[in-house]
Structures are given as structure tokens and as C-alpha cells.
Amino acid sequence: MVVARPIFRRVTVYGQFCPVAKAAELLDQRWMLLVLRELLAGSQHFNEIRRGVPKMSPTLLSQRLRELVRAGVAERTPDKRYTLTPAGKELAPIIEALGAWGTRWVPALGDPDLDPHLLVWDIHRSVNITALPPGRTVLHLIFRDAPPATRYWWLVMTRDGTEICDFDPGYEIAATLDTTLRTLTEIWRGDIGWTQAQNSGVLQVAATPAAHRGLPTWLQLSKFAGTPRPLPVHSG
Amino acid sequence: MVVARPIFRRVTVYGQFCPVAKAAELLDQRWMLLVLRELLAGSQHFNEIRRGVPKMSPTLLSQRLRELVRAGVAERTPDKRYTLTPAGKELAPIIEALGAWGTRWVPALGDPDLDPHLLVWDIHRSVNITALPPGRTVLHLIFRDAPPATRYWWLVMTRDGTEICDFDPGYEIAATLDTTLRTLTEIWRGDIGWTQAQNSGVLQVAATPAAHRGLPTWLQLSKFAGTPRPLPVHSG
DNA sequence: CGGTATCCCCGTCGATACTG
DNA sequence: CAGTATCGACGGGGATACCG
Numbered sequence: 150m151v152v153a154r155p156i157f158r159r160v161t162v163y164g165q166f167c168p169v170a171k172a173a174e175l176l177d178q179r180w181m182l183l184v185l186r187e188l189l190a191g192s193q194h195f196n197e198i199r200r201g202v203p204k205m206s207p208t209l210l211s212q213r214l215r216e217l218v219r220a221g222v223a224e225r226t227p228d229k230r231y232t233l234t235p236a237g238k239e240l241a242p243i244i245e246a247l248g249a250w251g252t253r254w255v256p257a258l259g260d261p262d263l264d265p266h267l268l269v270w271d272i273h274r275s276v277n278i279t280a281l282p283p284g285r286t287v288l289h290l291i292f293r294d295a296p297p298a299t300r301y302w303w304l305v306m307t308r309d310g311t312e313i314c315d316f317d318p319g320y321e322i323a324a325t326l327d328t329t330l331r332t333l334t335e336i337w338r339g340d341i342g343w344t345q346a347q348n349s350g351v352l353q354v355a356a357t358p359a360a361h362r363g364l365p366t367w368l369q370l371s372k373f374a375g376t377p378r379p380l381p382v383h384s385g
Numbered sequence: 386m387v388v389a390r391p392i393f394r395r396v397t398v399y400g401q402f403c404p405v406a407k408a409a410e411l412l413d414q415r416w417m418l419l420v421l422r423e424l425l426a427g428s429q430h431f432n433e434i435r436r437g438v439p440k441m442s443p444t445l446l447s448q449r450l451r452e453l454v455r456a457g458v459a460e461r462t463p464d465k466r467y468t469l470t471p472a473g474k475e476l477a478p479i480i481e482a483l484g485a486w487g488t489r490w491v492p493a494l495g496d497p498d499l500d501p502h503l504l505v506w507d508i509h510r511s512v513n514i515t516a517l518p519p520g521r522t523v524l525h526l527i528f529r530d531a532p533p534a535t536r537y538w539w540l541v542m543t544r545d546g547t548e549i550c551d552f553d554p555g556y557e558i559a560a561t562l563d564t565t566l567r568t569l570t571e572i573w574r575g576d577i578g579w580t581q582a583q584n585s586g587v588l589q590v591a592a593t594p595a596a597h598r599g600l601p602t603w604l605q606l607s608k609f610a611g612t613p614r615p616l617p618v619h620s621g
Numbered sequence: 622c623g624g625t626a627t628c629c630c631c632g633t634c635g636a637t638a639c640t641g
Numbered sequence: 642c643a644g645t646a647t648c649g650a651c652g653g654g655g656a657t658a659c660c661g
Contacts, residue, residue: 160495163494165419166494166499166504167419167484167487167507168607170418171487172484173419173491175491177417179410181413183399204399220491235615236490241491247408250479251403254472262400263402267403364523371393373404378470
């Protein structure tokens, strides 16, 4: 006899009628907010979502997605895409507020927070392809401090979309950014500026004149980069 | 030799630089959002906070509070009160948005979500004492479906504050509310209205004429009671 | 591509008792 | 009142392999 083991014991966790508690029972599960972030960012396919949460096991992602469906926050279409319901879309301002808060009040990133795959994935997703010149534009990223396997990246950008290569695709390169993983991460997050990084020598840009002009419009920063930071408090 | 076991391993959980992830590492811990709800509601003392999260063990509450202090969200004063820092106060709109979302999209309460202690504690905390007549006003609550130990409650309200009794304090009673635990919980949450409950007979109010007039101003509902609910979707 | 199945470890949490 | 100490259990979730 096979006993099906229960999958969702999360229906009641806190034993509280407070709506904050009822929302938390769904949302405070590990990885849940990040899965929602991915869905809100527009990812729909399982492996597409996974690329946004690569350190999550597929088993667990599957479980969380089913939980979202059960809760009426997401839906699974017949062609196996995950889309947000009205309830799910209403979580957008909450996730954004969380990101803004994290930007303001969680200041320092630890080295374990840095991840080249994730950074390149995020950057690729936000490339402003409408601003590109016709044809193909290739951007080469070098994380000089990263191990060889994750040191070199190429963004192949066209008006039809952007692709990531972790090997040289062989096309002509419009611009090369040579920097550290932390530097580009902090630029992406808006913690530091492009010029600040270049002036300190930790970022070197080699680009054709056209790319030099176009780069700031092609590459966009995290949606939280513009979040105003709290003024530092002086003690003296 | 005693090895002090590490208490906070939560510094890096997700291995992501995304500020949503960094915020989630703090906030998605079990009970954390509810502890913050209590702090934002104004509770400061350990056992005062505990009354808002009675099913949380003191060990765990202590751990979470220290985590909040470590993260710069709360501070512990020399006289052992917990207060929110500017970072903590900025979480207020997030918690409120969570409550509003939970009100809109987590419709049905299970029986395990109902808790008479918690309900009376919440009601007591929101009594509009400035609207009270001089002297003492006593309100008697009866949860007719609850076990005897949690069936009878008295709210002793004065302009200096409100106290909860789970035994008859012996004072003159201005009003008696005889209802079920679920009914008063749903009224408190704004799921149903006072009159609706009275008309269906599941709530009976016996009050002096003065109390009958004053009651609606003395007793306030949850801050989420007024949240507009999504319109039900018809299927036909 | 889009997941499941299985195993097992270890961290988290609950329970209880106790202390300054 | 404001927590700490200790212990044990459990179940969440990581790792890995596999399937339609």
C-alpha cells in the first residue's frame, strides 16, 4: 500500500485570523518571494523561472509553483506556462516595496551574494533592444576576479532579443567591459556609478565610438537602482 | 570546553544580490512578519509582544527580536523595550500592504485560525477610550461556541486604558455581546457587518440605551476592515 | 523541455524547565 | 517581568538521479 504523503501542510501555520498572518503563511515560505519576483518580471516557463533562482532545486520550485496555483495567485496554462492571476498581480507593489526597502536598508553585499550567472541574466533581461542599431551588437563582459569558468561572457543583442553566451560566439565585439564581479553588481544595483567605477580603475571600457555613445542607452540598470538611499548619519 | 553555537546563520541565505532577496532573507523567517506587525502596532515589552504571537515560543521570539536588532530594524533600550529604527518604521507600508492583500485574497478562515485570546487582545488594543463616558464601562463578551475556559470575557474600559478579564470582575455591565467566535472575528475583520450578524441571530446584543448608542464608537474594527474586496466573478 | 522520485541530513522549531 | 538553557523530533529542503 502506498501512502501518498501530504504536500501542502501550509494551509494554517500561525493560527491567527489576522490578514497579515494569512498572507505571511503563503509568502514567508523560503524562496516564495523570489519565485514571485520572477513571475512578476515576466518569466513563465519552468526553466526560465529557474534561471532567476538557480540555487533552488527543481523539486522545490515545482512545489512552490503548485502552492501558488493552489492559493489562486498563479495559474498553469495547458501549454505549461505559469501566469499570474489578478491576486498575483496585486503583489507587484509589495515585491517592489520590498526591493526598495532592501536597497535602502540592507547595505553591504557579502561575497556569497555575488553571482555572475544571475547578474548576466538580469542585465540581459533588461537590455533596451529598441535602442540598438540594426543587426547584431555584441558586448563582452570580463569579470577579472572570477574563476575562468565564469569569467568571460558575451551578450549578443539584436532588436529581436538578447542572448547570453559563456563562450566566444565569434562575432565582432562592439564593447568590452573589464571589471570585477562586485563592481558590475554594484553598478547594476545603483550602489555606485559608471564613472565612479571607471575613475577608480576597477572598470575599464574598450568600445567603438558608436558603442561608447550607445552603451548607456542599451544597458539599463536594476529597477531599484534609482531608489533614493537614506542619508548617512554623522556621529560627530 | 564549551562551544558557543552560532545563533544567526541568516546573513546569506539565497546567494543573490537582488535587494528583494536581501530583504527576504530577513523578513521571510517564520513569525518575523508577525513580530514586526506587533512592533508596528506599538508593542514594546517582551511579554506584550508575546501576547500578539502567543503560539510562538519565548525562545524563538527572543531570537527573532535579536535578529531584528542585528539587522538594524529594531533597538533594545536599556529599560528593555524594543523600538523600531527608521529602517523598521519604513516597513509599515509593507506590512499594511500585506494585510490589505490578505484581506482581499485570502478569503476563508479555517477554524484553527480563530483564537479568542487574540481576538479579545486585538479588540482591547483598539478601543477608542477617548470616546468613553467618564468612569468605568464594562463590556461582556460571550463566545457561545467556545469551551467554558475561553467563553466569557470582560473588557474593563476607562479613559486611562482598557483591561481584559477572563473572569467576572464584578462591575456593572454596560453591554453584553453573545455570539460565536467566528462571527465576532469576521466582524472584526470586516468580512461581515454588525447588523448582518444581528439579523441572522448569530449575534445578540443586550445593552443599556447609552451603551447601545456608544458601542459603535467605542469598539473599532481592524485597520483592514475597510479594505475594499475584489468583486466576485460570475460564471454564468 | 518540464518536471518527479527518492534519500537523508541537518537546521529549525516546539516543549519544558529554569534563572536573574 | 524578561528572558535563557537544553533537548529531542520532525520535516523542509538539498542532492542526485531519473522519466514522459
